[in-house]
Amino acid sequence: MGLLLASVTVSTAAQENVTDNASNTTPSPTAQSPASSAEFWFNQMSTALRELNFEATLVKSSGSRLEPMTWLHGVYQDGLEVELVVRLNGADVRSVRIGDDTSYYSQPSDSSYTLHSDVTYGLLPAAFYQPFEALQPHYQVRVDRGMRVTGRATYFIRILSRNNDRYHYGLWIDRSSGMLLKMQMTTPQGEVLEQIQLTTFSERESMPISLSDLRGVPRPPRLHEIRNLEAPQYGVQAQWLPAGFELLRASHRRIAGTQLATDHFLYTDGLTEVSIYVSNRQQQALPELAIQGPESLFNLNLGEHAITVVGKLPATTLERIAQSVQADSE
Template identity: 40%
Template sequence: MIKAVQKVILLVAFSFSAVSVAQVDDEALAQGADWYDRMNQALRELNFDAALVHVRGQRVEPYRWLHGLSDSGQEIEVLSGLNGPEYKVLRLDDHVSYYHSMGSPYSLRAEVLDGPFPSGFFYPFAEISEAYNAIAVGGGRVIDRPAQHIRVLARDRQRYGYSIWLDKDTGLILRAATLSVDGDVLEQVQLTSLQISDHFPDNLRELKEVTRPPMVEDDSNRREVQGDWDLSWLPAGFKLLRSNHHQMAVTGQQTDYFLYSDGLAKFSVYIGLRGQGTGPVQVEGADSLYAKELGNYMVTVVGRLPFETVKRIADGVQVAR
């Protein structure tokens, strides 16, 4: 089953390593940005019911995805995992609730739920244009619908790119592939069915009054970073979203924490005292991790970035002088 799904999805995959923005005319760049904005507008405004698969290596995760915009302008969105333990996410505007059969439900303040597509896809292209170009590169067909193909290419080799297929009629995303700096496909998300309605769905209307789990208040954000650190190198376009000092949920270790984003990619930096048995760690893949010693501290950087970028960020962390 896994091989069959991967074969279908990979039939239209090909190498992107030869793409150069210098070879692209201004019209293709303008059209790419316009299509990107059509995509995030569709994700915010359309009423749809979709099935999709998220493919990461040998792992295939199926989901059902519903979204609606009510007459009053309220967004309601539901993402449900269809394999394994029961998993569901419900978003009403900026109130996102997570339900998992293996843990207690909770709610967070966020304008986008944590799902298979990058959160940056839900915002205008202007918010990522410092670090990426969007290029319209032709048409195609996905789930028997005419599609527009755009490539979102990083302006440097410090982050991944994306290849995206959008429904030509509505601009809704149909398929997306995450690409390495050399153009290799790291993971893919593909819709397998789609129904679009002119009317707000009744099954979403019922969710407007559902009792939701308590909001998680992030008190740790009110505690200032304890150390005096200098992150001497960051890829261009990354900005600090938050920083704090908190206790790690799993290990109980106290750590200084920094979260950065360029609008599409994110990475986190953790700096805490070295524990017994701790040492350098590295993980390479679509999500990369690198941990190194810095005197009596461990510096860990993790994010959806090439391993070389994550390592360079970690190696640049110093005690401020």
């Protein structure tokens, strides 16, 4: 299985090189217009996140919470990627990503699991590992001289939603390696909601030693999903979402934790995801409320239904989505 994974990773790495070369054929990125130069640096970052050998420590701040982590990444000689993220405070949660399989180990509760995914969930948006083209229609990107971050010279990239209805990202990219050194997620008004700041960063010639024997470690069981999902039942759906959001999945099920029966719709625009939950108002019995934060939530009562919208979006956007929910016209 390991060999199979390796070949898969090699082929994606080859693809990345192709796109990389494509952007390199234009002589100097800085000589171009700011937008394409910004895209160049965004793509440098996505390549760096896949290809660099590095050891880093970082602090993630979310609201008033600070979370230190170590973050190691390396590439075996055959091209297989390894990434290790360790939470340093509180519960011992670690993730190991080897190629296209990501395992989450947690202590002390025995609930570790493996997912088939080439992105470690929870540290950076998955879109940061892709070329910028995918985000192009709905986000714009700007580059500027960045301040000194982690002792290094940087470029500062801003990712802005075209309609100001989504959160914005600020990224500080190391000029020499293309590595992401700092990230801020802000409201369109500029209030910082979430930050990642690397406190140490060392690039290595080869894979960090601590990663070299991870390849053979036992992985927790793979999480499989039920194939045949039940279709939504309540016959209502959002009629408005910000431009670019597309339906990823829709189902009727009981939500995690409380077993409340809901219709669930998950939408994405490539960078940001939003969930819309529809449930029976009597059963749910939440007051109407709005929470704005790194993860916002808006709850609205609509006739016999309760509409709950959750995602990394401004509460006003969630409200507009919730307000747009209507019965499907037959």
